[in-house]
Amino acid sequence: MTTRILPAVGDPDAARSVTTLLSQLPDAEPAAPVGDSTQLIDTLARLAGESLDELPEVVLVHERIGPVPALELIREVALRFPAVGVVLITADASPGLFSAAMDSGARGLAALPLSYEELAHRVQAAAQWSVGVRRHLGAGADVFTGPGGTVVTVTGAKGGVGTTVTAVQLALAARTSGRTVALADLDLQAGDVASYLDVQFRRSVVDLAAITDISPRVLQDAVFTHETGMALLLAPGEGERGEEVSERSVRQIISALRSRYEVVVVDCGTQMNGANAAAVEMADIALLVTTPDVVAVRAAKRIVRMWDRLQIRKAEETLTLVNRYNRSTEIQPPLIQKITGTRMAGIAIPAAFKELQGVVDAGRMHELDAKSTVKQALWGLAGELGLVKAPAGPEKQGKARNDRGSVGFRRRPSRNEGAS
Structure with missing residues (x-):
């Protein structure tokens, strides 16, 4: 040898x-x-x-x-x-x-x-x-199996369930706690991360698709450093160019990101293709976002079954997040768990679209008010997933709560918390 x-x-x-x-x-x-x-x-x-x-x-x-x-x-x-x-x-x-x-x-x-x-x-x-x-x-052909950073994929059961809001807020929570964070937009045809964070940048994930040697310098040239300190790898401005991003290139890109950042959050959108499937397969945590309605839950079930058929991910290895939750809805998390066969996040996101409307319209999702129940729930989810760096002591812990909202937020929202 x-x-x-x-x-x-x-x-x-x-x-x-x-x-x-x-x-x-x-x-x-x-x-x-x-x-x-x-x-x-x-x-x-x-x-x-x-x-x-x-x-x-x-x-x-x-x-x-x-x-x-x-x-x-x-x-x-x-x-x-x-x-x-x-x-x-x-x-x-x-x-x-x-x-x-x-x-x-x-x-x-x-x-x-x-x-x-x-x-x-x-x-x-x-x-x-x-x-x-x-x-x-076991030596994989494309994937580096070292520990590196934690990779979290966020996939929507269908359009409009809050996939990008979830991905952005999870990344912001991790970054605010002091971790190095990359947010990658793999919703290749309709990615909105740039719009939500008021970013104009010509480079995208497509610029890395044809590169077999993604060195740290090459990676740095392709990402945009946001004012929050997050590194953003954006979806292409021309949706048709998303076809240039192959399964193999995604494996290499995520491996490169994982080797450079403590937390990598990937917005997979709702349209499943080879690129997104590779990301979900590689993820340490695969989050599936749904709303508590019949159409979305059926769509979530279809995705879970498809992942299982294609041997991308087993149902029990998928974590389902309920967005726009209200106690008065007929479909509750235990029923969603039974239908999809997945694990359920310990936090549900309240139905409070009015809290989001201003920052969404302005493209300033990173400026969402700390008092927002949606932000508190999503940042609490980040804590549940282990993406948030724990404060060193009581004094820092108190300051962190003031900066981030209630990271330990685990209660289900009441029926009086608005509607989205």
Whole structure:
């Protein structure tokens, strides 16, 4: 078996020394050294975006790498690329550093000055571990299976049920809590995220569709940084161009977003195609939005059954959200759960369209009043889904509640809370 090795060594003399030794190892395929932590992470992210199989089995991290310290860099690699074995190269072979390196996720430690025997042993052990992990994960052709960020897809049972409002508010809640957030609009023919957030930007998801190497820089060029701090990947302005976005390209795009952001919210709209199906299949959380009426619930049931037939997602792996809920409606969440066979969100969104009308018309959904019952419910849902970063202490928690509304909001709205 050939072992691919990527050295991360900042010092040119040390890099030459490491490269010389690596070239002598049997069945080794060393890559050119990367000179700093940023280059290492970007290289791994690019390779992971192509396929898990493209990642090197072993990464060597020199103790003097920068700008991120070696142990922090090892921790980031271990978290984001768990199928890569990391070996720390250091002059300090003390038990304390060895323990700290293992705690950070390293698979071994090679002491300086390097010896052929020790380096060969450490590389071989890390490579064997890497192969075992990949065998356990199962190497997909297009999807990087590392942890990365949380991907949430939001799909509407039919048009007009509040899919985009839900996606936007979930993303805003996560961003306001301090997480890095990307909001992707995969409603390719009729995406409205740009309109809801008052954005004019020429680039869209189509610009990434034909790119097989989505580097961080390429991704950055395609997204729009909103005034809220969210990264927006918009639907094409010309709906017919949505056909250029394939299932394979969506897998690569979401993998790239997941590797760069803590939370990725994807508005899938209501029209199912190969691109949207790929997003739902990849999602950590697949949210299906419906309203409590016969037509919408029947549509939700059709979508769930279609996902199951096409082996996109099982019903029990889908979370259904009831929008425009009112206690007086005949169709209640338990009945929707029985009809669709899905799990139900612990929060229902009240029927209060009047609260939304002003910000929708102005394209300023991010300025929705914190007192809005719709906002409180949706931000509460974000908390339920684990998208919101928990405050550190009581003082910050109180401030967060004032900034975000009641994130813990779980009650069902009363019949007096308006109608939408």
